[in-house]
Amino acid sequence: MAKHHIEATVNGDDVEFLCETEETLLDVLRDTLHLTGSKEGCASGDCGACSVMLDGRLVCSCLVLGCEVSGRRVETIEGMAKGESLHPLQQQFLEHAALQCGICTPGFIVAGKALLERNPNPTETEIRYWLAGNLCRCTGYDKIVSAVKDAAVAMRKG
Amino acid sequence: MAENGTNGPSGTNGGYVGTRTIRPDGLDKVTGRARFGADYNLPGQLIGRVLRSPHPHARIVRIDTSKAEALPGVKAVITRDDFADQSSEFIPAGEMLMNYKDVVRNVMAREKALYEGHAVAAVAATSAAIARRALKLIDVTYEVLPHVIDVVEAMRPDAPLLHDDLFTAGVEPKPEKPSNIAKRIEIVLGDIEAGFKKADVIVEREFKTAAVHQGYIEPHAALASVSEDGSTELWCCTQGHFIVRAHCARLLGLDIAKIRVTASEIGGGFGGKTVVYLEPLAIALSRKAKRPVKMVMSREEVFKSSGPTSGATVKVKMGATKDGKFVAGFAELKYQAGAFQGSPVQPGVMCAYAPYDMENVKVIGYDVVSNRPKVAAYRAPGAPISEYAVESVVDEIAKKLGLDPIELRMMNAAREGTKAAYGPKFGPIGLEETLNSIKKTEHWNTPLRKWQGRGVASGFWFNIGGETCASLTINEDGTVSLMVGTPDIGGLRAALTNIAADELGIPYEKVRPIIGDTGSLGFTFLTGGSRSAFSGSMAIVEAAKQIKAELCARACKLWEAKPDQVEFSNGAVRPLGELAEKIKPMTIADFAKVAGKTGGPIGGYGRINAQGAGPSLGTHLVDLEVDPETGRVTILRYTVAQDAGKALHPAYVEGQFQGGAVQGIGWALNEEYIYGADGKLQNAGFLDYRMPVASDVPMIDAIVVEVANPKHPYGVRGVGETPIVPPLGAIANAMEAATGIRFTELPMSPPKVLKALKERSAGGMGAISRPPL
Numbered sequence: 001m002a003k004h005h006i007e008a009t010v011n012g013d014d015v016e017f018l019c020e021t022e023e024t025l026l027d028v029l030r031d032t033l034h035l036t037g038s039k040e041g042c043a044s045g046d047c048g049a050c051s052v053m054l055d056g057r058l059v060c061s062c063l064v065l066g067c068e069v070s071g072r073r074v075e076t077i078e079g080m081a082k083g084e085s086l087h088p089l090q091q092q093f094l095e096h097a098a099l100q101c102g103i104c105t106p107g108f109i110v111a112g113k114a115l116l117e118r119n120p121n122p123t124e125t126e127i128r129y130w131l132a133g134n135l136c137r138c139t140g141y142d143k144i145v146s147a148v149k150d151a152a153v154a155m156r157k158g
Numbered sequence: 159m160a161e162n163g164t165n166g167p168s169g170t171n172g173g174y175v176g177t178r179t180i181r182p183d184g185l186d187k188v189t190g191r192a193r194f195g196a197d198y199n200l201p202g203q204l205i206g207r208v209l210r211s212p213h214p215h216a217r218i219v220r221i222d223t224s225k226a227e228a229l230p231g232v233k234a235v236i237t238r239d240d241f242a243d244q245s246s247e248f249i250p251a252g253e254m255l256m257n258y259k260d261v262v263r264n265v266m267a268r269e270k271a272l273y274e275g276h277a278v279a280a281v282a283a284t285s286a287a288i289a290r291r292a293l294k295l296i297d298v299t300y301e302v303l304p305h306v307i308d309v310v311e312a313m314r315p316d317a318p319l320l321h322d323d324l325f326t327a328g329v330e331p332k333p334e335k336p337s338n339i340a341k342r343i344e345i346v347l348g349d350i351e352a353g354f355k356k357a358d359v360i361v362e363r364e365f366k367t368a369a370v371h372q373g374y375i376e377p378h379a380a381l382a383s384v385s386e387d388g389s390t391e392l393w394c395c396t397q398g399h400f401i402v403r404a405h406c407a408r409l410l411g412l413d414i415a416k417i418r419v420t421a422s423e424i425g426g427g428f429g430g431k432t433v434v435y436l437e438p439l440a441i442a443l444s445r446k447a448k449r450p451v452k453m454v455m456s457r458e459e460v461f462k463s464s465g466p467t468s469g470a471t472v473k474v475k476m477g478a479t480k481d482g483k484f485v486a487g488f489a490e491l492k493y494q495a496g497a498f499q500g501s502p503v504q505p506g507v508m509c510a511y512a513p514y515d516m517e518n519v520k521v522i523g524y525d526v527v528s529n530r531p532k533v534a535a536y537r538a539p540g541a542p543i544s545e546y547a548v549e550s551v552v553d554e555i556a557k558k559l560g561l562d563p564i565e566l567r568m569m570n571a572a573r574e575g576t577k578a579a580y581g582p583k584f585g586p587i588g589l590e591e592t593l594n595s596i597k598k599t600e601h602w603n604t605p606l607r608k609w610q611g612r613g614v615a616s617g618f619w620f621n622i623g624g625e626t627c628a629s630l631t632i633n634e635d636g637t638v639s640l641m642v643g644t645p646d647i648g649g650l651r652a653a654l655t656n657i658a659a660d661e662l663g664i665p666y667e668k669v670r671p672i673i674g675d676t677g678s679l680g681f682t683f684l685t686g687g688s689r690s691a692f693s694g695s696m697a698i699v700e701a702a703k704q705i706k707a708e709l710c711a712r713a714c715k716l717w718e719a720k721p722d723q724v725e726f727s728n729g730a731v732r733p734l735g736e737l738a739e740k741i742k743p744m745t746i747a748d749f750a751k752v753a754g755k756t757g758g759p760i761g762g763y764g765r766i767n768a769q770g771a772g773p774s775l776g777t778h779l780v781d782l783e784v785d786p787e788t789g790r791v792t793i794l795r796y797t798v799a800q801d802a803g804k805a806l807h808p809a810y811v812e813g814q815f816q817g818g819a820v821q822g823i824g825w826a827l828n829e830e831y832i833y834g835a836d837g838k839l840q841n842a843g844f845l846d847y848r849m850p851v852a853s854d855v856p857m858i859d860a861i862v863v864e865v866a867n868p869k870h871p872y873g874v875r876g877v878g879e880t881p882i883v884p885p886l887g888a889i890a891n892a893m894e895a896a897t898g899i900r901f902t903e904l905p906m907s908p909p910k911v912l913k914a915l916k917e918r919s920a921g922g923m924g925a926i927s928r929p930p931l
Binding site: 020022030035036037038039040041042043044046047049076077078080081086090093094095096097099100101102103104105106109124125127128129131132133134135136137138139140141142143144145146 | 178180181183184185187188189190191192193194196197287372373374375376377423424425426427428454456457647648649807809810812813816817818819820821843844845849850851852853854855857858860
C-alpha cells in the first residue's frame with residue numbers, strides 16, 4: 001500500500017513526511033524526522049518515555065499513529081529549551097540531580113510541563129499521581145518530585 | 159558551586175569533591191540530545207530481528223531458512239550454524255563467572271531451545287516490516303520436551319534434564335548421573351552444632367523469593383558495521399564495552415584489535431547489561447550482509463530473553479543467647495540460574511551472615527538450572543535474597559527476646575577486626591554508624607496506628623575494584639580532557655570530574671569528561687560491582703600524579719631549579735624558598751602554552767588494577783500500612799542510612815540509596831516472573847510486571863554515613879549495590895509489625911497478603927501469626 005503523506009507542525013516547524021499506516025508517531029519522530037529525544041521503553045503506553053504533547057495534550061507517542069497527526073501540533077523534548085535558556089524543569093532536573101541514566105528524563109520533563117501548565121502549584125501527591133505514567137528505575141522518584149516542585153516555584157515567580 | 163567543599167588529599171584547593179556539581183553530561187540528557195543505544199543510525203543500515211522459541215524446552219530438529227532468504231529485501235539470515243562451538247571454560251565476567259560453551263548457546267540456541275524466548279535465528283532486512291515477515295518464513299522443526307520452571311522441582315532426580323552433560327560440582331564422589339543441580343557450595347566458620355547448643359532461642363524458617371527483572375527502561379540495542387576484512391565497529395548500550403568486545407571476539411573468532419566498541423549512553427543496567435545478547439548477532443548479520451545492522455529488543459524480548467535475577471528457596475536457622483548474642487547461623491540457598499549454570503548463589507552464600515560478628519556459621523548453596531532465561535547480575539547479585547531471609551529471622555529473634563531490633567543488630571554488628579564467615583577480616587566498616595544514624599532519626603520515634611508497621615533491616619555488599627584506565631590530557635589552552643572506559647550510568651562523570659578538578663587545582667568547568675571507546679584506552683572492566691567511581695577516581699589520581707611530576711620536571715628545566723625547589727599546588731608549579739622571590743608560579747595553562755617547546759604534549763595515563771574496595775553496609779527503616787480489605791501495602795515513610803566512605807558527589811550517592819530502596823520495594827511487594835503451567839511467561843510487559851511508579855512511594859530520606867576506606871586516597875567505597883539489599887527484610891519485618899503475620903514469600907502482593915489475612919481470621923497459620931496491634 002502507498003504511504004500516507006502527512007503535514008503537521010513539530011516544535012513550531014512545518015514538517016511533511018511519508019509513513020506506513022502501522023507506523024506510530026514515535027517511529028516517525030525517531031526514524032523519519034530524526035528526533036530521537038523521545039524514547040521507546042515499551043511501545044505499549046506503560047513507561048511514558050515517549051511522552052509528547054499533541055495539540056497541547058500529553059500523549060504517549062507510541063500509542064498514536066503517524067498518520068493521525070495530520071494538520072496537528074506536536075511538541076517534543078527537543079522543542080523545550082528556548083535558544084540558550086533551558087525550561088525551568090530542565091534546569092531543576094540538572095540542579096536536583098533528578099536523573100541518573102537519563103533515558104526516562106525527556107518523558108518526565110514533557111509530562112512535568114503538561115502538569116505545570118494545568119496546575120502551577122501542585123502538591124507532592126498531585127505530582128506523584130500525574131507522573132505515575134512515567135517509569136524511572138534509577139532515582140526512586142525522590143529527586144524528580146523535588147525538581148518538579150522547584151520548577152513550579154520558579155515558573156510562578158516568572 | 160563548590161559550597162561545603164572539602165579539600166582533597168593532595169594539597170589542592172578546588173574543593174569540588176563532596177559537592178553537588180552539575181553533571182557535565184546533564185544538558186544533553188535534559189534536552190533529548192544524548193544518544194542512547196537505539197539512537198544510533200548509519201547510512202545503508204539494515205534492521206535485524208530475532209526469531210525466538212515459543213517453547214520452554216524443545217529439541218531443534220531442523221531450521222529451514224530458504225524461504226526467508228528468498229524474500230526480497232532480506233540480506234542475511236543466521237542460525238546456530240553461523241557460530242562455532244566453544245569449549246567449556248569459566249572466565250570472570252562482572253561479579254559472576256561465564257562459560258563460553260553456554261554463552262554461545264544462550265545467544266543462539268544450538269541443540270535445544272531451553273526457555274521461551276530463546277533465540278533460534280535472526281534476519282537482517284531493508285526494513286523492520288520485511289524483517290518481521292522473514293521471521294515468519296523461517297521453518298523450525300521442534301521436538302517439544304517436558305519442561306521445569308521451579309527450582310525445587312528442578313532439583314528432583316526425576317525432573318526433566320536441561321543438559322545431559324551437567325554433573326553436580328562440589329559433591330564427593332562425583333555423581334554418575336547428570337542433574338539440573340550445577341553446583342553445591344559451602345562455607346563454614348566455627349562449629350554450628352556447638353553454637354546451637356549454647357542458644358537459648360532458635361528460629362528456623364523457609365523463605366521463597368520470585369525471579370525479578372532489573373527493569374532498566376532502555377531495551378538492549380546494538381548497531382554493528384563489519385567491513386570486508388572483518389574490521390568491526392559496534393555501538394551498543396552496555397555496562398562494559400571492553401567486556402562486549404572480548405565476548406564478541408571470542409564468539410565470532412575475531413582479533414580483539416579488529417573490533418572497536420563504542421558505548422552509547424546507557425538507559426539503566428543494574429547488572430543486566432554486563433552480558434551480550436544482540437551484539438554478536440548484529441555483528442554476524444553485518445558480516446554476512448556487508449552492511450550495517452541495527453537491532454533493538456522489544457520490551458517483551460527484554461523480559462523473556464534477557465536475564466532477570468534468581469528466584470530462590472532459602473532455609474535459615476539461627477540461634478541466640480537470651481541476652482541476644484548470635485551463637486550460630488545456618489542457611490541453605492537454592493538459586494535459579496535460568497537455563498545455564500551461573501546463578502549468584504556464591505555471593506548469596508558469602509553475604510548471608512556478613513553483617514554480623516558470629517563465631518559459628520554454615521551456609522550451603524545450590525546453583526540450579528531450569529527452563530527460564532539465564533539470569534544476569536542484578537545489583538548486589540544474590541545478596542538481597544539470602545540477607546532478606548536472615549534479616550527476617552533476626553527480627554523474629556528480637557521479638558522473641560523482647561529486644562529492640564536496632565539494639566540486637568548493634569550487639570552483633572560486624573566491625574573492624576571481625577572475621578567474616580566468607581574469609582576476610584574486615585577493615586573499618588560502618589554498620590554500627592548506620593544503625594546509630596537510624597536510631598537518631600525522628601522517623602524511628604514517630605508513633606504508628608493500627609494496620610501500620612515499622613521494620614528495620616541491615617545489608618552488606620563487598621564491592622570490587624579491578625582493571626581500570628583513565629587519561630587526563632592537558633589541551634593547548636590549559637583545559638583538560640578526561641577519559642575513562644566505564645560507562646556513566648548515574649552521575650559517574652560528575653563524580654570523576656570533581657576529583658580531576660581538585661587533583662589538578664583547576665575549575666570544574668575546565669574539565670571535559672568523556673567515555674572512551676575500546677580503541678582509546680587499555681582494558682577497563684565494566685561499570686558494576688560498585689566499582690566505577692571507586693576505581694576510576696584512583697586511576698585519575700594516578701594520572702594527575704604523572705602530570706604534576708611532569709610539570710615539576712619541566713619547571714626545574716625552565717627555572718634551572720632542583721626538584722626540591724618546586725612543588726605543585728593549587729593548579730600551578732610554585733618555586734620554593736629563595737627561588738620564590740625571583741620567579742612567578744606557572745599554572746597548568748602557562749605550561750600548556752609552551753608545551754611544544756618544553757617537551758611536547760602533556761598528559762597522564764592511569765592504568766591500574768584497583769585493590770582495596772571497602773565493603774559498604776547500610777540500614778533501612780520503613781513504615782507501611784496494610785489495607786485489610788484489599789491486601790494492598792502502602793509505603794508511608796522510608797529512611798536509608800549507608801556508609802559511602804566518602805561521597806565524591808553526595809547527590810548521586812543519595813540517588814543510589816533512593817533508587818536501590820525503591821527497586822527493593824518493588825521486589826518485596828509486587829515484582830515477579832509469573833509462569834503458566836505451559837512454561838511460558840505470563841507478564842512480559844510493564845503493565846503486568848508491576849514496577850513502582852511515583853505514586854507508589856514516598857520521599858526516601860537518605861543519610862550518607864562516611865567511614866573512610868583507608869585503601870582509597872579519598873576514602874571512597876562503592877555505594878551502588880548495597881541499597882537494594884535491606885529493603886526486602888525491612889519491609890517483611892514491617893509487615894509482621896503491621897499484621898502479626900510473618901510473611902515468608904516474596905512478593906507480598908495484594909492477593910497473597912489478603913489470603914494470609916483471611917487464613918489468620920480462619921484460625922490458620924499457627925505460631926507464625928499473632929493478632930494485629
